[in-house]
Amino acid sequence: MHDELVHVALHATHPESGAARTSLAGIVADLAQPVQVVDADLPIRDVNLYFRDPEVSCVVVRRSRPTTRVGILMRQHFTWVYTGRLGYGRAMHDPKPVSMVTDWSPLVAHPASHVADVAAQVMVRDAKQRYDDVLVQDTRWGVTSAAAIMRALVGALSERSTHDPLTRLKTRAAIWYDLTRRCDTARPGTAQFLLLFDVEGLHRVNAAYGLAAGDQVLIEVASRLVGALPAGSEIGRVDGGTFAVVISLPAVDDVGAAMSAESLRQRFADALAEPPRTLPHGAWPRVRGVVSWATTPSSAESLVLDAETRMRERRNPFA
Template identity: 40%
Template sequence: MVGAPPADVRDRVATTGIPAVERLPQSLGDVAVPLRAVSADDMMADVEVLFRAPSCAALAVQGDGAAPVGLLTRHRFTAAMTGRLGYGRAVLTRRPVGQIADWSPLVLDAATTVVDAARAAMARAAGVRHDDVLVPGPSWSAASTADLVSALTAAVSQRAARDPLTGVLSRPHLMATAARWAAEALPGTRRRLLLAAVDVVRMEDINATHGLDAGDALLRELASRVASAAPSGAVTARLDGDAFAVLVLLPAVPEERAQEIVGTVRDRLRGACATLGAGVRVATTASTAGWADATLLLLEVERDLRTARTAGTAPHAAPLQARR
């Protein structure tokens, strides 16, 4: 079997060849955490004890029927107890907490998307823009604005890393992975990087004859087959319109054995796509032992695909010692 990447990389890679996707928060309920509830009649001195716990950033304040729940953040509580002239504690210690709670907090259903929740939170007045968002349920919970922004950032990052049509990784992610493996996994070893590329013969004719929807379906199927045929630990990505690539970290083996592995990977890709209903080309290139340049590998494999398009034939791997 083809060698796997370093442990820290391998643990994030599924056996299909597509790195496992961490499930990101989609709704407000995914981000919200349970809140401790206090009564609006509880004394400020009693509530102060709760805020001594670092994990307590906010409390749900239960009032009467006209104002069923309020929000009391640590920031709001501290500001009130300090007071403008420093006399807040002396004045408020024996007063009920309901006097300083926010009785008109932003309340959103747990099913609200993270995007909509963040938009609503940031649309509030400046003084309360960073307060928690309350979420009703069997018990009250809340999501901080910081957590909402973090969830949005993670979603954007993941979306940028993947091709929206096929779900495989993007070209920039492939290049970043190749550069990282070249820098961290190859030096001082006999390992090398293998890059294999697959594209569809005359994809433009398929789109013209059968329509763009059929072409998209073909690309999704091709991506799935390429990912399934990729060795365990490999990274699968979309290079451009109809081209996909597989990046593999080869084990430290003699030259002849490395050639055999390259051929095996190439044959597996061809075999997986043989019954696709469209012709495919497969190009492979591998680095020298112990060193690789990600950009040169990609340029070479794309050059082989272009050569094959012109010649109308499927490219074959050149000797490994000629590769970078």
């Protein structure tokens, strides 16, 4: 099980892009809690006062001479030392400096370190220290538990299974599930709309301006589509340069649905029309869009097939 977790953590440290890395993995600063810092010369009996608080899992030990050094004392190790094998630990260790029972090789993370990176470091530590807390070196020392880091990693991976790492939109499986749910629970007088958007010539953008520019195009398209979404709608990235929007709106018949479809199409066309200033001149591609709808009970599959047929037949992109 440990080897599997190591593999997962190492795999997650290399997502598809820097943007995905930041948004999905999170950073340890988000998990860090304040921690007590004590001097290395402080008698162990005085450190005991901090561990009387059941919420304290560790203390940071700082030594300034001859050079600055930082260590950690975990509650579990402190309790073992204080108890002693024969029950005389307290009598033997009370006057000694806390430096004698400190772990001087803790895992120290920068606050901007990604959770996945730190999780990988946690899992390859020696078994005795593997689940010790991780120190976070900021303007003030912080600490986070190994368990919190692994929970954050699992949460990030779980989110990654339903969200596209680059655009943060739903994946194809997730958006098709939402469309299926809407079709299965559709009420009379409500139409289901599926809009497909295809970024044309994305490979040319990548070739002419680089992959980073291509990624930026996709991120910008996703952002504009999200900004134009009506309330209650859902959006996903279903393929490399293809996006899907799922909407439910009141519509009694096909005539009313067709009018709504055209209104929706124009709404998104307007949102995508103006090239962003952040991209090189000429890097903003055209976006082809189509709308499929159903005013009577219909399956998600039929809506998808109809939208894909319309996409193939459309020759003049609207943006």
